[in-house]
Amino acid sequence: KQEVTQIPAALSVPEGENLVLNCSFTDSAIYNLQWFRQDPGKGLTSLLLIQSSQREQTSGRLNASLDKSSGRSTLYIAASQPGDSATYLCAANLKTSYDKVIFGPGTSLSVIP
Amino acid sequence: DTEVTQTPKHLVMGMTNKKSLKCEQHMGHRAMYWYKQKAKKPPELMFVYSYEKLSINESVPSRFSPECPNSSLLNLHLHALQPEDSALYLCASSRNGQLNIQYFGAGTRLSVL
Numbered sequence: 001k002q003e004v005t006q007i008p009a010a011l012s013v014p015e016g017e018n019l020v021l022n023c024s025f026t027d028s029a030i031y032n033l034q035w036f037r038q039d040p041g042k043g044l045t046s047l048l049l050i051q052s053s054q055r056e057q058t059s060g061r062l063n064a065s066l067d068k069s070s071g072r073s074t075l076y077i078a079a080s081q082p083g084d085s086a087t088y089l090c091a092a093n094l095k096t097s098y099d100k101v102i103f104g105p106g107t108s109l110s111v112i113p
Numbered sequence: 114d115t116e117v118t119q120t121p122k123h124l125v126m127g128m129t130n131k132k133s134l135k136c137e138q139h140m141g142h143r144a145m146y147w148y149k150q151k152a153k154k155p156p157e158l159m160f161v162y163s164y165e166k167l168s169i170n171e172s173v174p175s176r177f178s179p180e181c182p183n184s185s186l187l188n189l190h191l192h193a194l195q196p197e198d199s200a201l202y203l204c205a206s207s208r209n210g211q212l213n214i215q216y217f218g219a220g221t222r223l224s225v226l
Contacts, residue, residue: 046215
């Protein structure tokens with residue numbers, strides 16, 4: 001069974017800290033991996049999409065990396081701000097489940113002013 | 114414009130009611146999706162439409178009936194729902210499949226009494 005896991009489940013950091021969120025997937029045959037942000041009761045906002053041929057993507061203070069061989073992706077957030085507080089979900093498009101994106105359970109991030 | 118619009122934002126219905134959720138995008142995307150999300154859980158895929166044809170049905174009960182009348186619109190018709198169907202229903206679209214970035218709507222919060 002294909003699985004996507006995320007650690008930690010929850011994270012609380014003081015403002016200004018750099019932090020790393022982790023995502024693991026059981027199948028290294030991957031088309032792409034997408035990171036999303038979700039505010040409480042809201043829809044998902046796409047942050048970054050990494051194709052299988054790429055190793056990382058950057059957008060502002062966010063950097064996402066992909067290591068297919070180890071089945072891992074990390075989302076690095078630099079200089080965290082209270083507005084970054086949200087749940088972060090990774091979603092893997094695995095070759096064994098083409099056209100079905102599998103979501104991880106999410107990491108709930110709280111940035112304390 | 115990267116907007117996916119869902120209506121209504123909130124819906125309360127009885128178990129004998131018939132209602133519909135609506136999703137609209139004008140980005141020229143040819144793949145559209147319905148997800149169901151329970152509290153503190155990741156989204157679960159329900160249906161995928163590709164070029165207005167149903168390509169994936171994740172064994173969803175027949176009380177949920179999707180419809181894609183044209184490339185910009187996606188509906189989810191609801192009938193004889195159960196209280197456990199209460200959830201946030203999310204619509205998403207992507208350019209032409211799950212190899213592309215998925216853009217999500219804000220969701221419809223459904224309560225079944």
